[in-house]
Amino acid sequence: MNVVFHVDVKQYGKVAVLLGGISAEREVSLRSGNAVLNALQNAGVDAHGFDPAEHPITDLINQDFDRAVIMLHGRGGEDGSMQGALQLLNLPFTGSGVLGSALAMDKVRTKQIWQTRGLPTAKYQIAEKRSFDAGSCKVIMATLGDIVMVKPAQEGSSIGMAKVTSAAQLETAIQDAFKYDNTVLLEQFIQGPEYTVTILNGEALPSIRMSTPHNFYDYDAKYHSNSTEYFCPSGLNAQDEAQLGRLAIDAFDAVGATGWGRVDFMRDEQGQFYLLEANTVPGMTEKSLVPMAAKQAGMSFEQLSLAILATADA
Template sequence: MKQFGKVAVLAGGNSAEREVSLRSGAAVLQALCEQGVDAFLFDPAEQPLLELVSLNVNRAFIALHGRGGEDGQVQAVLEVLGIPYTGSGILACALTMDKSKTKALWHGMGLPTAAAATITASELSTVDCAALLARLGGKVMVKPAHEGSSIGMGMAHTADELAVALKEAARFDGDMLVETWLSGPEYTVAVLAGEALPAIKVQTPHAFYDYAAKYQDNTTQYICPAELSDEQEKQVRDLAVAAFKAVGCEGWGRVDMMMNSNGQLQLLELNTVPGMTAKSLVPMAAKQVGISFPALVLQILATTLDA
């Protein structure tokens, strides 16, 4: 695979998703090496990105999840260094890392997303939880606006529960997104080179799809094909591609959405560097259309050849 040159797989980092990122990076590295790509693991938490120049790196496969890797910072450094990289550019990464601003953009472009409010850390002591809860339908999901992997998330259907959930989310972020509760089901759609892969239906016995359901338990079910009619499958995929393009994403990513109580799809968030672990969803969707994990990794890396 000489056309790729020397490839640095960026994984680890300092975000709350470090451990997941290291697992993603290890899987990507193995797949690349098995296919003859000259690749190695590079952890920005252990060595400065500027060392990529002295290491004569030709391109980077970004497997960094969360802040410092999925928010445009690493992408900006790689741009300055002139090193092509996988995934979206600086602006799209910075935007989609902020769930509140992404929802606002989607809403402004007429794409469906649940009603929500953003509470800052400075407002915690004065927010009227009862009024906020009533405005958003009586039951809500609280999320740190700049975290992934369901870190710091909590649900609330009383004012006291909302106050607790906000304080928990504030441990991870200065902005907390409070979103109208969606009763499901939940779907996730991978987008690769502008095309949607088959939708995956996510079912968990947990109250919601939290960190344990994603990475620790074996009780979560990932159903692909997603038990949708052909028309519904097309609707889900078309919405994912529209959401992906609306924020300027490129290369690959994953769009998460749920249905509300009326059966209407509502966009949740967009991941510009989705997980690539044994339990990850993008490889599962790719497998449904005959793309093996090694082939998927190579296809993602190939998007850097035109950079």
């Protein structure tokens, strides 16, 4: 990694770490934000927590902040709306801009872009709340295969997701997913290990392989379970690791994402990687994947937090 660890932190001025927010991922955002806030303060940065759910965004200007570190996951923080507000306030912020954030947040449009770019992604269909016909579930199962993943189009942390094996289960899962989003992604399940690659300043960090006894890598497996296993190094040979890193960078670039983030994959039994989704503000909790990959690359959590802060000036 080409990361400068010794920097004059005073150059960043007064920094707001945006955390909490109003999305379904508020709990995770508070944990991510507080972890990064503590790391930046320990590094000597004049950093302060700022919860947009409790303060008007204009307070960032009224309180003379110079930069914002976005640690808001999900709607209102990761979907381009906060990026647009900060852009209008002329306040530099970390990570992707309006377009990259909005596209990456939308799983359906992300897949459509990847398809047009010839990047590998699983077969899928779309269910719209306004026009969904429960009678189509048998046809969808026949088209996508024996196992289907159901995902609200614009939720993160596996919220509202389900793995189904029958038309009856599919109908129930879609109706449940509609509670979170009016558009639901129905995706062919890829049988095999799951991988993730962190992107930092245009470079791919070492990949991580996840293994869980859960039905899939769900919210509980990500944030609460002690049975989830993480392998970093992931066990890939050098050629496959390089291929996966290039694919992650291509996928991240394709949706206009910049600065830092994470791209998730499945690998089938034939060794083919399939793109799942891109995350422009991934978790930074004690169980999160980005700090794990950074550690394998030789970076401490503090150094990683400073590197993310530096993307506000990119």
